[in-house]
Amino acid sequence: MSEEFYSDAGLYDRLFPGDAQAVDFYRAEADRRGGHVLELGSGTGQKLVPIASDGHPCTGLELSPAMLAGARRRADVRGVAVEWVQGDMRAFDLGRTFDLVIIAANSLLHLHEAADLVGCFRSVRRHLAPGARLVLDVFNPSVHMLAQADGVRRRRDALSFVDPDRGVVHVDVAETYDAAAQVTRGTWYLSSEADADMIVAPLEIRSIFPQELPLLLTLGGLRVAERFGDWSRTPFSSDAALQVCVCEAG
Incomplete structure (x- = not known):
């Protein structure tokens, strides 16, 4: 975790x-x-x-x-x-x-x-x-979605939210899929208008x-x-x- x-x-x-x-x-x-x-x-x-x-x-x-x-x-x-x-x-x-x-x-x-x-x-x-x-x-697991995990950083508009201290927070995610381990290895980037990439965190999830x-x-x-x-x-x-x-x- x-x-x-x-x-x-x-x-x-x-x-x-x-x-x-x-x-x-x-x-x-x-x-x-x-x-x-x-x-x-x-x-x-x-x-x-x-x-x-x-x-x-x-x-x-x-x-x-x-x-x-x-x-x-x-x-x-x-x-x-x-x-x-x-x-x-x-x-x-x-x-x-x-x-x-x-x-x-x-x-x-x-x-x-x-x-x-x-x-x-x-x-x-x-x-x-x-x-x-x-x-x-x-x-x-969706094989189609796993195949799209190409490591490119993309905006996840559906995950954007409003933080009372930071205002609107946008979420970008870059993921790759390790087929041998059945693990999607991602990096999540959270950014506000005033603070780009205020949080950069790895997240690895198994299928x-x-x-x-x-x-x-x-x-x-x-x-x-x-x-x-x-x-x-x-x-x-x-x-x-x-x-x-x-x-x-x-």
């Missing part, structure tokens, strides 16, 4: 404000399962704080101290209690089990090595109560292909029970943008 990219929780939330449909999906999953909820890579609590506000006991595990601080602020503003734990999703032991574990918003894709992904799934398996589920979402994901889960002691292609639970298909997986102990 790029520490620099996640060093400013407020800036991260303005750059990635979250998806209301995704939040609703995970809240519904928590309501369906009941009991205690664990989120891995919980970030600034965009998913977990709303779940906690519904009355579910929640724990968030996050590697970045800055993101944890942002999550604590979000929970305090909402007036909800969440247990925040600094830890690494590749291997963790919280000493108890949970009724629902979630890995949302492509957080799993910060793990680049197959061994790290399997280690994560094995840790999740040890933390699942009887009948519990792991629910995760990752993007469905997990549709036939690969169930195999990795199986190696971790889990199996896919359901897989959807969007937040409305449309069955997964080759042209879906997302892989939304509901998993159980194998």
Whole structure:
């Protein structure tokens, strides 16, 4: 994970404000399962704080101290209690089990090595109560988009946002795709009118292909029970943008 990219929780939330449909999906999953909820890579609590506000006991595990601080602020503003734990999703032991574990918003894709992904799934398996589920979402890789990662810096107009201190912030990204590692290696440039390239941060994200994901889960002691292609639970298909997986102990 790029520490620099996640060093400013407020800036991260303005750059990635979250998806209301995704939040609703995970809240519904928590309501369906009941009991205690664990989120891995919980970030600034965009998913977990709303779940906690519904009355579910929640724990968030996050590697970045800055993101944890942002999550604590979000929970305090909402007036909800969440247990925040600094830890690494590749291997963790919280000493108890949970009724629902979630890995949302492509957080799993910060793990680049197959061994790290399997280690994560094995840790999740040890933390699942009887009948519990792991629910995760990752993007469905597009070969066309990966082929366009040519290293050229381009403006991402859809990612522009307004910062209260900096004004309008524009985002440029230059990416290359390492096919052997299945990792997109990018450099993100954030610029305001007064400060060009005020933030330059690397971001490396793995691709997990549709036939690969169930195999990795199986190696971790889990199996896919359901897989959807969007937040409305449309069955997964080759042209879906997302892989939304509901998993159980194998």
